[in-house]
Amino acid sequence: MTSEHDIPADVLERFSFYAREVSALTIMFHSRVAEEMGLSPTDEKCLDLALRSDGPITAGRIAELSGLSTGAVTGVIDRLEKAGYVRRVRDPHDRRKVLVEVTLPEERFAHLFIGAQQTLHEVLSQFTPDERDVLERYHRSLIEVFRRRVVKG
Incomplete structure (x- = not known):
């Protein structure tokens, strides 16, 4: 049984092509941005996640949003901190929790x-x-x- 929402193979193929093209161009763009910032593309995108959050963000939340392991995110935060883009701060509501705060506007x-x-x-x-x-x-x-x-x- 077909419905009005079935996708013909040629349409799916075209949209797959468009998605791959946009993805490749986006990766190349962010690689260039990351290079200008002195970061890896992964570090730049994690910084972007932190920038788009409503204030300081936990490493766990960065891991959830990025799909990276918490161990990988710790490495990202270490590199971002070393480069001067973020700093680790204590959560004012729970001093046991560490937050990542973007330090540059x-x-x-x-x-x-x-x-x-x-x-x-x-x-x-x-x-x-x-x-x-x-x-x-x-x-x-x-x-x-x-x-x-x-x-x-």
């Missing part, structure tokens, strides 16, 4: 992302508000399913 790296923002603006300007709503729904769903399957295993 996000604005310091904004220049590295200007081209990406311009690209996003150029592409989104080609779509109507209703089309952007569909694109947003697609991306939210993709992120949710991808995080569930890749990060959470």
Whole structure:
């Protein structure tokens, strides 16, 4: 039995190609950003996770969000701390807990992302508000399913 939501093989193949292309370009972009920051791509993305959190974040939460082991995240935090991007601080509500706090303002790296923002603006300007709503729904769903399957295993 088929439904209106069945995906023809050629459509799945095209979207797989697009996803692989975007993924490759994103990895290359973040590799360049990481290099300019003196970091590995993994360290740069973990720093990004810390930057996007609402204040200091635990190493365990970075591990959950990244899919890395807690041991790997400890190494990431060590390197970020050594490079001066983060510091470890005690949780004011539970002194036994250690939090990771970003020490440099996000604005310091904004220049590295200007081209990406311009690209996003150029592409989104080609779509109507209703089309952007569909694109947003697609991306939210993709992120949710991808995080569930890749990060959470």
